[in-house]
Amino acid sequence: MLHSLKPSDPQAGGFCFENSRRNTVLESSLSELGYKAPNARKTGTTITGIVFKDGVILGADTRATDDMVVVDKNCLKIHYIAPSIYCCGAGVAADADVTTQIMASNVELHMLNTGRPPLIAMVIRQLKQMLFRYQGNIGASLIVGGIDVTGPQLYSVFPHGSYDKLPFLALGSGAAAAISVLEDRFKANMELEEAKQLVRDAIAAGIFCDLGSGSNVDLCVITEAGVEQLRSYDVPEVKGKREGQYRYKPGTTAVLTKTVTPLTLDVVDESVKVMDTE
Amino acid sequence: MPDFVQRVSAKNELVPEWASQEVSTGTTIMAVEYDGGVVIGADSRTTTGAYIANRVTDKLTQIHERIYCCRSGSAADTQAIADVVTYQLGFHSIELDEPPLVETAANLFKASCYRYREELTAGILVAGWDKRKGGQVYCVPIGGMLVRQPVSVGGSGSTYIYGFMDSNYKPGMTKDKCMELTATALSLAMERDGSSGGVVRLASISEEGVERRVILGNELPRFSTH
Numbered sequence: 001m002l003h004s005l006k007p008s009d010p011q012a013g014g015f016c017f018e019n020s021r022r023n024t025v026l027e028s029s030l031s032e033l034g035y036k037a038p039n040a041r042k043t044g045t046t047i048t049g050i051v052f053k054d055g056v057i058l059g060a061d062t063r064a065t066d067d068m069v070v071v072d073k074n075c076l077k078i079h080y081i082a083p084s085i086y087c088c089g090a091g092v093a094a095d096a097d098v099t100t101q102i103m104a105s106n107v108e109l110h111m112l113n114t115g116r117p118p119l120i121a122m123v124i125r126q127l128k129q130m131l132f133r134y135q136g137n138i139g140a141s142l143i144v145g146g147i148d149v150t151g152p153q154l155y156s157v158f159p160h161g162s163y164d165k166l167p168f169l170a171l172g173s174g175a176a177a178a179i180s181v182l183e184d185r186f187k188a189n190m191e192l193e194e195a196k197q198l199v200r201d202a203i204a205a206g207i208f209c210d211l212g213s214g215s216n217v218d219l220c221v222i223t224e225a226g227v228e229q230l231r232s233y234d235v236p237e238v239k240g241k242r243e244g245q246y247r248y249k250p251g252t253t254a255v256l257t258k259t260v261t262p263l264t265l266d267v268v269d270e271s272v273k274v275m276d277t278e
Numbered sequence: 279m280p281d282f283v284q285r286v287s288a289k290n291e292l293v294p295e296w297a298s299q300e301v302s303t304g305t306t307i308m309a310v311e312y313d314g315g316v317v318i319g320a321d322s323r324t325t326t327g328a329y330i331a332n333r334v335t336d337k338l339t340q341i342h343e344r345i346y347c348c349r350s351g352s353a354a355d356t357q358a359i360a361d362v363v364t365y366q367l368g369f370h371s372i373e374l375d376e377p378p379l380v381e382t383a384a385n386l387f388k389a390s391c392y393r394y395r396e397e398l399t400a401g402i403l404v405a406g407w408d409k410r411k412g413g414q415v416y417c418v419p420i421g422g423m424l425v426r427q428p429v430s431v432g433g434s435g436s437t438y439i440y441g442f443m444d445s446n447y448k449p450g451m452t453k454d455k456c457m458e459l460t461a462t463a464l465s466l467a468m469e470r471d472g473s474s475g476g477v478v479r480l481a482s483i484s485e486e487g488v489e490r491r492v493i494l495g496n497e498l499p500r501f502s503t504h
Binding site: 128158164 | 324329353355358
Protein backbone atom coordinates (compact mmCIF):
# COMPACT_ATOMS: atom_id res chain seq x y z
CA MET A 1 0.00 0.00 0.00
CA LEU A 2 2.72 2.43 0.90
CA HIS A 3 4.44 3.40 -2.34
CA SER A 4 8.18 3.64 -2.03
CA LEU A 5 9.59 6.98 -0.91
CA LYS A 6 13.12 5.84 -1.70
CA PRO A 7 14.84 8.01 -4.35
CA SER A 8 16.68 5.39 -6.37
CA ASP A 9 13.80 3.21 -7.50
CA PRO A 10 14.72 1.47 -10.77
CA GLN A 11 12.22 2.81 -13.29
CA ALA A 12 11.87 1.29 -16.74
CA GLY A 13 12.28 4.32 -19.02
CA GLY A 14 12.16 7.88 -17.72
CA PHE A 15 14.92 9.53 -15.73
CA CYS A 16 17.76 7.64 -14.07
CA PHE A 17 19.58 9.38 -11.24
CA GLU A 18 22.02 6.62 -10.34
CA ASN A 19 24.97 8.85 -11.01
CA SER A 20 23.91 11.83 -8.92
CA ARG A 21 25.93 10.78 -5.85
CA ARG A 22 29.00 10.11 -7.98
CA ASN A 23 28.53 13.50 -9.63
CA THR A 24 28.47 15.40 -6.34
CA VAL A 25 31.69 13.70 -5.28
CA LEU A 26 33.26 14.50 -8.66
CA GLU A 27 32.12 18.11 -8.51
CA SER A 28 33.74 18.68 -5.15
CA SER A 29 37.01 17.04 -6.22
CA LEU A 30 36.99 18.97 -9.51
CA SER A 31 36.66 22.31 -7.76
CA GLU A 32 39.69 21.43 -5.65
CA LEU A 33 41.69 21.04 -8.86
CA GLY A 34 40.33 24.34 -10.17
CA TYR A 35 37.92 22.97 -12.80
CA LYS A 36 34.20 23.64 -13.02
CA ALA A 37 31.63 20.97 -13.74
CA PRO A 38 29.21 21.73 -16.63
CA ASN A 39 25.95 23.35 -15.51
CA ALA A 40 22.40 22.56 -16.44
CA ARG A 41 20.94 25.58 -18.17
CA LYS A 42 18.64 27.47 -15.80
CA THR A 43 16.13 30.09 -16.73
CA GLY A 44 17.07 32.80 -14.24
CA THR A 45 13.55 34.04 -14.21
CA THR A 46 10.75 36.08 -12.76
CA ILE A 47 7.34 34.41 -12.76
CA THR A 48 4.24 35.56 -10.91
CA GLY A 49 0.60 34.73 -10.57
CA ILE A 50 -2.38 36.42 -8.94
CA VAL A 51 -6.02 35.57 -8.36
CA PHE A 52 -8.34 38.42 -9.30
CA LYS A 53 -12.10 38.89 -9.41
CA ASP A 54 -12.84 36.85 -12.54
CA GLY A 55 -9.97 34.38 -12.54
CA VAL A 56 -6.20 34.09 -12.58
CA ILE A 57 -3.41 36.03 -14.28
CA LEU A 58 0.02 34.47 -14.82
CA GLY A 59 3.03 36.56 -15.80
CA ALA A 60 6.61 35.80 -16.81
CA ASP A 61 9.67 37.50 -18.24
CA THR A 62 11.23 36.10 -21.43
CA ARG A 63 14.96 35.79 -20.86
CA ALA A 64 16.76 32.43 -20.79
CA THR A 65 20.33 32.53 -19.51
CA ASP A 66 23.29 30.18 -19.54
CA ASP A 67 25.44 31.49 -16.71
CA MET A 68 26.12 35.09 -17.78
CA VAL A 69 25.05 34.77 -21.43
CA VAL A 70 21.51 35.32 -22.67
CA VAL A 71 20.71 32.31 -24.85
CA ASP A 72 17.13 33.22 -25.69
CA LYS A 73 15.80 36.78 -25.68
CA ASN A 74 12.19 35.79 -26.14
CA CYS A 75 11.43 32.38 -24.72
CA LEU A 76 7.94 31.39 -23.62
CA LYS A 77 7.78 30.43 -19.97
CA ILE A 78 4.02 30.07 -19.69
CA HIS A 79 3.14 26.51 -20.62
CA TYR A 80 -0.15 24.89 -21.49
CA ILE A 81 -1.42 22.10 -19.29
CA ALA A 82 -5.18 22.02 -19.96
CA PRO A 83 -7.66 24.34 -21.70
CA SER A 84 -8.07 26.39 -18.54
CA ILE A 85 -4.89 25.50 -16.63
CA TYR A 86 -1.54 27.09 -17.43
CA CYS A 87 1.81 26.87 -15.71
CA CYS A 88 4.87 29.16 -15.41
CA GLY A 89 8.20 27.41 -15.01
CA ALA A 90 11.42 28.50 -13.30
CA GLY A 91 14.56 26.61 -12.38
CA VAL A 92 16.23 24.26 -14.84
CA ALA A 93 14.76 25.08 -18.27
CA ALA A 94 14.61 21.51 -19.58
CA ASP A 95 13.09 20.15 -16.39
CA ALA A 96 10.35 22.78 -16.31
CA ASP A 97 9.52 22.23 -20.00
CA VAL A 98 9.41 18.45 -19.90
CA THR A 99 7.60 18.25 -16.57
CA THR A 100 4.80 20.48 -17.85
CA GLN A 101 4.56 18.44 -21.04
CA ILE A 102 4.26 15.24 -19.00
CA MET A 103 1.55 16.88 -16.89
CA ALA A 104 -0.33 18.03 -19.99
CA SER A 105 -0.37 14.44 -21.30
CA ASN A 106 -1.47 13.03 -17.97
CA VAL A 107 -4.26 15.58 -17.68
CA GLU A 108 -5.50 14.75 -21.19
CA LEU A 109 -5.58 11.03 -20.34
CA HIS A 110 -7.31 11.72 -17.04
CA MET A 111 -9.92 13.86 -18.80
CA LEU A 112 -10.62 11.05 -21.25
CA ASN A 113 -10.79 8.48 -18.44
CA THR A 114 -13.14 10.45 -16.22
CA GLY A 115 -15.04 12.39 -18.87
CA ARG A 116 -14.72 15.53 -16.75
CA PRO A 117 -12.81 18.79 -17.08
CA PRO A 118 -9.64 18.64 -14.98
CA LEU A 119 -9.26 19.97 -11.45
CA ILE A 120 -6.16 22.00 -10.65
CA ALA A 121 -5.83 20.04 -7.42
CA MET A 122 -5.37 16.93 -9.57
CA VAL A 123 -2.54 18.55 -11.54
CA ILE A 124 -0.85 19.62 -8.30
CA ARG A 125 -1.14 16.16 -6.80
CA GLN A 126 0.44 14.50 -9.84
CA LEU A 127 3.15 17.15 -10.03
CA LYS A 128 4.15 16.95 -6.41
CA GLN A 129 4.09 13.15 -6.33
CA MET A 130 6.39 13.05 -9.35
CA LEU A 131 8.77 15.71 -8.02
CA PHE A 132 8.89 14.10 -4.57
CA ARG A 133 9.70 10.74 -6.16
CA TYR A 134 12.75 12.36 -7.79
CA GLN A 135 13.79 13.93 -4.47
CA GLY A 136 14.58 17.37 -5.90
CA ASN A 137 16.70 16.14 -8.82
CA ILE A 138 14.16 17.58 -11.22
CA GLY A 139 14.83 21.28 -10.76
CA ALA A 140 11.43 22.62 -11.71
CA SER A 141 9.82 25.41 -9.67
CA LEU A 142 6.35 25.97 -11.05
CA ILE A 143 3.42 28.32 -10.58
CA VAL A 144 0.23 26.56 -11.66
CA GLY A 145 -2.91 28.61 -12.10
CA GLY A 146 -6.29 28.17 -13.67
CA ILE A 147 -10.01 27.81 -13.31
CA ASP A 148 -11.97 24.66 -12.62
CA VAL A 149 -15.43 23.86 -11.24
CA THR A 150 -14.34 24.94 -7.75
CA GLY A 151 -13.22 28.36 -8.94
CA PRO A 152 -9.93 30.14 -9.71
CA GLN A 153 -6.87 28.75 -7.95
CA LEU A 154 -3.15 29.43 -7.80
CA TYR A 155 -0.47 27.01 -6.54
CA SER A 156 3.31 27.02 -6.35
CA VAL A 157 5.24 23.75 -6.53
CA PHE A 158 8.90 23.42 -5.52
CA PRO A 159 11.51 20.94 -6.83
CA HIS A 160 11.38 18.76 -3.73
CA GLY A 161 7.64 18.32 -4.02
CA SER A 162 6.16 20.81 -1.57
CA TYR A 163 3.29 23.03 -2.65
CA ASP A 164 1.51 26.16 -1.38
CA LYS A 165 -1.91 27.51 -2.30
CA LEU A 166 -1.90 31.30 -2.20
CA PRO A 167 -3.70 34.31 -3.73
CA PHE A 168 -0.47 35.76 -5.14
CA LEU A 169 2.93 34.23 -5.85
CA ALA A 170 6.34 35.01 -7.27
CA LEU A 171 9.07 32.48 -8.08
CA GLY A 172 12.46 32.41 -9.77
CA SER A 173 15.61 34.46 -9.27
CA GLY A 174 13.62 37.71 -9.59
CA ALA A 175 11.03 36.62 -7.05
CA ALA A 176 12.34 38.90 -4.34
CA ALA A 177 11.84 41.95 -6.57
CA ALA A 178 8.42 40.84 -7.81
CA ILE A 179 7.01 39.80 -4.44
CA SER A 180 7.71 43.23 -2.99
CA VAL A 181 5.48 44.84 -5.63
CA LEU A 182 2.77 42.25 -5.03
CA GLU A 183 2.92 42.55 -1.23
CA ASP A 184 2.50 46.31 -1.57
CA ARG A 185 -0.37 46.49 -4.04
CA PHE A 186 -2.25 43.21 -4.05
CA LYS A 187 -5.91 43.35 -3.00
CA ALA A 188 -8.54 40.63 -3.11
CA ASN A 189 -11.01 40.72 -6.04
CA MET A 190 -9.23 43.25 -8.23
CA GLU A 191 -10.62 44.27 -11.60
CA LEU A 192 -9.03 42.94 -14.79
CA GLU A 193 -7.11 46.03 -15.89
CA GLU A 194 -5.76 46.80 -12.44
CA ALA A 195 -4.73 43.17 -12.04
CA LYS A 196 -2.93 43.09 -15.41
CA GLN A 197 -1.09 46.28 -14.51
CA LEU A 198 -0.03 44.81 -11.16
CA VAL A 199 1.36 41.63 -12.72
CA ARG A 200 3.12 43.70 -15.39
CA ASP A 201 4.70 45.88 -12.72
CA ALA A 202 5.79 42.89 -10.67
CA ILE A 203 7.52 41.29 -13.66
CA ALA A 204 9.04 44.64 -14.63
CA ALA A 205 10.53 44.86 -11.13
CA GLY A 206 12.13 41.48 -11.75
CA ILE A 207 13.34 42.53 -15.21
CA PHE A 208 15.01 45.68 -13.93
CA CYS A 209 16.33 44.48 -10.59
CA ASP A 210 17.43 40.93 -11.42
CA LEU A 211 20.19 40.07 -13.87
CA GLY A 212 18.70 36.70 -14.69
CA SER A 213 15.41 38.22 -15.92
CA GLY A 214 14.84 40.54 -18.82
CA SER A 215 13.32 41.30 -22.23
CA ASN A 216 9.52 41.30 -22.38
CA VAL A 217 6.57 40.67 -20.10
CA ASP A 218 4.27 37.81 -21.11
CA LEU A 219 0.83 37.57 -19.56
CA CYS A 220 -1.78 34.84 -19.55
CA VAL A 221 -5.28 35.76 -18.37
CA ILE A 222 -7.50 32.80 -17.48
CA THR A 223 -11.21 33.40 -16.87
CA GLU A 224 -14.47 31.50 -17.22
CA ALA A 225 -14.79 33.00 -20.69
CA GLY A 226 -11.48 31.55 -21.82
CA VAL A 227 -7.74 32.09 -21.96
CA GLU A 228 -6.04 35.16 -23.36
CA GLN A 229 -2.32 34.74 -24.01
CA LEU A 230 -0.70 38.15 -24.23
CA ARG A 231 2.74 37.47 -25.65
CA SER A 232 5.01 40.51 -25.25
CA TYR A 233 2.30 42.39 -23.40
CA ASP A 234 4.92 44.93 -22.48
CA VAL A 235 8.46 45.60 -23.64
CA PRO A 236 10.09 47.57 -20.82
CA GLU A 237 13.58 47.26 -22.27
CA VAL A 238 14.02 48.42 -25.83
CA LYS A 239 17.34 47.76 -27.56
CA GLY A 240 19.20 51.03 -27.91
CA LYS A 241 19.77 52.60 -31.31
CA ARG A 242 23.35 53.09 -32.37
CA GLU A 243 23.98 56.79 -32.70
CA GLY A 244 27.05 56.84 -34.93
CA GLN A 245 28.77 54.92 -37.73
CA TYR A 246 31.34 52.49 -36.36
CA ARG A 247 32.67 51.06 -39.61
CA TYR A 248 35.90 52.57 -40.92
CA LYS A 249 36.12 53.33 -44.63
CA PRO A 250 38.93 51.48 -46.49
CA GLY A 251 41.89 53.87 -46.70
CA THR A 252 41.29 55.42 -43.25
CA THR A 253 44.50 53.85 -42.01
CA ALA A 254 47.61 54.51 -44.16
CA VAL A 255 49.84 51.52 -45.04
CA LEU A 256 53.47 52.28 -44.08
CA THR A 257 55.33 49.05 -44.97
CA LYS A 258 54.52 45.69 -46.50
CA THR A 259 56.59 42.50 -45.98
CA VAL A 260 55.76 39.18 -47.64
CA THR A 261 57.19 35.95 -46.12
CA PRO A 262 56.32 32.83 -48.12
CA LEU A 263 55.83 29.65 -46.06
CA THR A 264 57.57 26.69 -47.79
CA LEU A 265 55.63 23.52 -47.15
CA ASP A 266 56.90 20.01 -48.06
CA VAL A 267 54.59 17.13 -48.83
CA VAL A 268 55.22 14.64 -46.02
CA ASP A 269 52.63 11.95 -46.64
CA GLU A 270 50.16 11.25 -49.42
CA SER A 271 47.46 8.64 -49.09
CA VAL A 272 44.41 7.84 -51.12
CA LYS A 273 41.24 6.51 -49.49
CA VAL A 274 38.84 4.78 -51.80
CA MET A 275 35.22 5.64 -51.16
CA ASP A 276 32.86 2.72 -51.12
CA THR A 277 30.09 3.86 -53.43
CA GLU A 278 28.40 0.51 -54.03
CA MET B 279 20.49 15.43 7.44
CA PRO B 280 19.63 12.66 4.98
CA ASP B 281 22.40 11.95 2.48
CA PHE B 282 20.16 11.64 -0.49
CA VAL B 283 18.81 15.17 -0.42
CA GLN B 284 20.10 16.69 -3.62
CA ARG B 285 20.33 20.42 -3.93
CA VAL B 286 19.72 21.94 -7.33
CA SER B 287 23.10 23.39 -8.31
CA ALA B 288 23.71 26.91 -7.10
CA LYS B 289 26.84 27.31 -9.22
CA ASN B 290 24.99 29.75 -11.47
CA GLU B 291 25.69 33.20 -9.98
CA LEU B 292 22.42 34.62 -11.26
CA VAL B 293 20.37 32.27 -9.13
CA PRO B 294 20.43 33.29 -5.46
CA GLU B 295 21.41 30.76 -2.82
CA TRP B 296 17.94 30.55 -1.35
CA ALA B 297 16.38 29.60 -4.69
CA SER B 298 18.27 26.32 -4.69
CA GLN B 299 17.59 25.22 -1.14
CA GLU B 300 14.94 22.87 0.02
CA VAL B 301 11.74 24.31 1.38
CA SER B 302 11.58 23.80 5.14
CA THR B 303 8.96 24.47 7.73
CA GLY B 304 11.43 25.67 10.39
CA THR B 305 8.61 25.94 12.80
CA THR B 306 6.96 26.04 16.13
CA ILE B 307 4.16 23.55 16.70
CA MET B 308 2.35 22.62 19.88
CA ALA B 309 -0.39 20.27 21.04
CA VAL B 310 -2.10 20.07 24.44
CA GLU B 311 -4.57 17.52 25.81
CA TYR B 312 -7.49 18.61 27.95
CA ASP B 313 -10.40 16.69 29.37
CA GLY B 314 -12.64 16.16 26.34
CA GLY B 315 -10.27 17.00 23.52
CA VAL B 316 -7.05 18.58 22.32
CA VAL B 317 -5.83 22.02 21.35
CA ILE B 318 -3.23 22.31 18.60
CA GLY B 319 -1.35 25.31 17.31
CA ALA B 320 1.33 26.29 14.82
CA ASP B 321 3.03 29.34 13.34
CA SER B 322 2.71 30.03 9.61
CA ARG B 323 6.18 30.49 8.15
CA THR B 324 7.74 28.33 5.39
CA THR B 325 11.29 29.18 4.37
CA THR B 326 13.70 28.36 1.54
CA GLY B 327 16.99 29.35 3.13
CA ALA B 328 16.55 32.95 4.24
CA TYR B 329 13.54 33.69 2.01
CA ILE B 330 10.01 33.18 3.28
CA ALA B 331 8.23 31.16 0.60
CA ASN B 332 4.85 31.25 2.34
CA ARG B 333 4.02 33.55 5.26
CA VAL B 334 0.51 32.17 5.82
CA THR B 335 1.14 28.41 5.73
CA ASP B 336 -1.34 26.06 7.29
CA LYS B 337 0.74 23.51 9.17
CA LEU B 338 -2.27 21.96 10.87
CA THR B 339 -3.22 19.29 8.37
CA GLN B 340 -6.40 17.27 8.64
CA ILE B 341 -5.86 13.52 8.49
CA HIS B 342 -9.38 12.47 9.37
CA GLU B 343 -12.52 14.13 10.70
CA ARG B 344 -11.24 14.43 14.28
CA ILE B 345 -7.54 13.75 13.78
CA TYR B 346 -5.03 16.42 12.81
CA CYS B 347 -1.27 16.53 12.49
CA CYS B 348 1.14 19.42 13.06
CA ARG B 349 4.01 19.38 10.57
CA SER B 350 7.62 20.50 11.07
CA GLY B 351 10.79 19.81 9.12
CA SER B 352 10.92 19.50 5.34
CA ALA B 353 7.74 20.80 3.71
CA ALA B 354 7.89 18.26 0.89
CA ASP B 355 8.52 15.28 3.19
CA THR B 356 5.76 16.16 5.65
CA GLN B 357 3.22 16.93 2.93
CA ALA B 358 3.98 13.63 1.23
CA ILE B 359 3.77 11.62 4.48
CA ALA B 360 0.55 13.35 5.52
CA ASP B 361 -1.03 12.51 2.15
CA VAL B 362 0.01 8.86 2.43
CA VAL B 363 -1.32 8.54 5.98
CA THR B 364 -4.57 10.32 5.04
CA TYR B 365 -5.12 7.74 2.35
CA GLN B 366 -4.19 4.79 4.55
CA LEU B 367 -6.32 5.98 7.46
CA GLY B 368 -9.31 6.76 5.22
CA PHE B 369 -9.13 3.27 3.73
CA HIS B 370 -8.77 1.68 7.17
CA SER B 371 -11.72 3.66 8.54
CA ILE B 372 -13.96 2.56 5.66
CA GLU B 373 -12.95 -1.06 6.23
CA LEU B 374 -13.68 -0.76 9.93
CA ASP B 375 -16.88 1.20 9.33
CA GLU B 376 -15.94 3.28 12.36
CA PRO B 377 -14.05 6.51 13.03
CA PRO B 378 -10.35 5.61 13.39
CA LEU B 379 -8.36 5.86 16.60
CA VAL B 380 -5.79 8.62 17.10
CA GLU B 381 -3.34 5.93 18.15
CA THR B 382 -3.80 4.24 14.76
CA ALA B 383 -3.03 7.47 12.92
CA ALA B 384 0.03 8.01 15.09
CA ASN B 385 1.25 4.49 14.38
CA LEU B 386 0.82 5.00 10.64
CA PHE B 387 2.95 8.13 10.86
CA LYS B 388 5.53 6.28 12.89
CA ALA B 389 5.63 3.42 10.37
CA SER B 390 6.50 5.77 7.49
CA CYS B 391 8.84 8.00 9.50
CA TYR B 392 10.78 5.08 10.96
CA ARG B 393 11.00 2.99 7.79
CA TYR B 394 12.39 5.88 5.73
CA ARG B 395 14.19 7.58 8.59
CA GLU B 396 17.44 8.02 6.57
CA GLU B 397 15.70 9.85 3.76
CA LEU B 398 13.19 11.95 5.65
CA THR B 399 13.31 15.10 7.76
CA ALA B 400 9.93 15.16 9.46
CA GLY B 401 8.88 16.02 13.00
CA ILE B 402 5.15 15.50 13.46
CA LEU B 403 2.64 15.90 16.28
CA VAL B 404 -0.49 13.79 15.86
CA ALA B 405 -3.49 14.97 17.87
CA GLY B 406 -7.20 14.29 17.92
CA TRP B 407 -10.20 12.90 19.67
CA ASP B 408 -11.67 9.42 19.58
CA LYS B 409 -14.34 7.59 21.54
CA ARG B 410 -11.98 5.20 23.30
CA LYS B 411 -9.41 7.46 24.95
CA GLY B 412 -10.77 10.96 24.35
CA GLY B 413 -8.27 13.70 23.53
CA GLN B 414 -4.75 12.41 22.79
CA VAL B 415 -1.44 13.89 21.65
CA TYR B 416 1.27 11.69 20.13
CA CYS B 417 4.75 12.90 19.30
CA VAL B 418 6.59 11.43 16.24
CA PRO B 419 9.92 13.29 16.07
CA ILE B 420 12.74 12.89 13.53
CA GLY B 421 13.90 9.28 13.61
CA GLY B 422 10.44 7.80 14.01
CA MET B 423 9.88 7.46 17.75
CA LEU B 424 6.30 7.34 19.00
CA VAL B 425 5.30 8.50 22.44
CA ARG B 426 2.08 9.84 23.92
CA GLN B 427 2.41 13.05 25.93
CA PRO B 428 -0.15 15.35 27.55
CA VAL B 429 1.69 18.38 26.14
CA SER B 430 4.15 18.41 23.27
CA VAL B 431 6.04 21.03 21.30
CA GLY B 432 8.06 20.63 18.13
CA GLY B 433 10.02 22.41 15.46
CA SER B 434 13.00 24.75 15.57
CA GLY B 435 11.19 27.27 17.80
CA SER B 436 10.24 24.70 20.40
CA THR B 437 13.59 24.98 22.17
CA TYR B 438 12.65 28.47 23.33
CA ILE B 439 9.47 27.42 25.05
CA TYR B 440 10.29 24.23 26.94
CA GLY B 441 10.75 26.21 30.13
CA PHE B 442 7.53 28.15 29.62
CA MET B 443 5.64 24.95 28.93
CA ASP B 444 7.08 23.04 31.89
CA SER B 445 6.24 25.80 34.32
CA ASN B 446 2.82 26.83 32.96
CA TYR B 447 1.13 23.58 31.99
CA LYS B 448 -1.03 22.04 34.69
CA PRO B 449 -3.05 18.84 34.18
CA GLY B 450 -6.80 19.45 34.21
CA MET B 451 -6.84 22.83 32.41
CA THR B 452 -9.97 23.90 30.55
CA LYS B 453 -10.12 24.26 26.78
CA ASP B 454 -9.88 28.05 26.88
CA LYS B 455 -6.89 27.99 29.22
CA CYS B 456 -5.20 25.54 26.84
CA MET B 457 -5.89 27.84 23.89
CA GLU B 458 -4.42 30.77 25.78
CA LEU B 459 -1.38 28.73 26.82
CA THR B 460 -0.77 27.59 23.25
CA ALA B 461 -1.18 31.07 21.76
CA THR B 462 1.18 32.59 24.32
CA ALA B 463 3.77 29.84 23.92
CA LEU B 464 3.73 30.15 20.13
CA SER B 465 4.04 33.95 20.28
CA LEU B 466 7.06 33.65 22.57
CA ALA B 467 8.71 31.17 20.23
CA MET B 468 7.93 33.29 17.17
CA GLU B 469 9.55 36.30 18.83
CA ARG B 470 12.82 34.46 19.31
CA ASP B 471 13.05 31.98 16.44
CA GLY B 472 13.85 33.42 13.02
CA SER B 473 12.33 30.46 11.23
CA SER B 474 8.95 30.89 12.95
CA GLY B 475 6.57 33.75 12.40
CA GLY B 476 3.51 35.05 10.59
CA VAL B 477 0.16 34.26 12.19
CA VAL B 478 -0.81 31.78 14.88
CA ARG B 479 -3.17 29.06 13.73
CA LEU B 480 -5.12 27.29 16.47
CA ALA B 481 -7.58 24.42 16.40
CA SER B 482 -9.49 22.56 19.06
CA ILE B 483 -10.71 19.01 18.46
CA SER B 484 -13.37 17.36 20.61
CA GLU B 485 -16.42 15.15 20.34
CA GLU B 486 -18.39 18.16 19.04
CA GLY B 487 -16.01 18.60 16.12
CA VAL B 488 -13.18 20.87 15.03
CA GLU B 489 -12.99 24.60 15.69
CA ARG B 490 -10.30 26.61 13.88
CA ARG B 491 -8.99 30.06 14.68
CA VAL B 492 -6.36 32.43 13.35
CA ILE B 493 -4.62 35.08 15.45
CA LEU B 494 -3.12 37.75 13.21
CA GLY B 495 0.25 39.38 13.90
CA ASN B 496 -1.11 42.53 15.49
CA GLU B 497 -3.47 40.59 17.78
CA LEU B 498 -0.76 38.39 19.29
CA PRO B 499 -0.03 38.76 23.01
CA ARG B 500 2.76 41.22 23.74
CA PHE B 501 5.48 40.88 26.34
CA SER B 502 7.33 43.19 28.68
CA THR B 503 10.72 43.16 26.93
CA HIS B 504 9.41 45.23 24.04
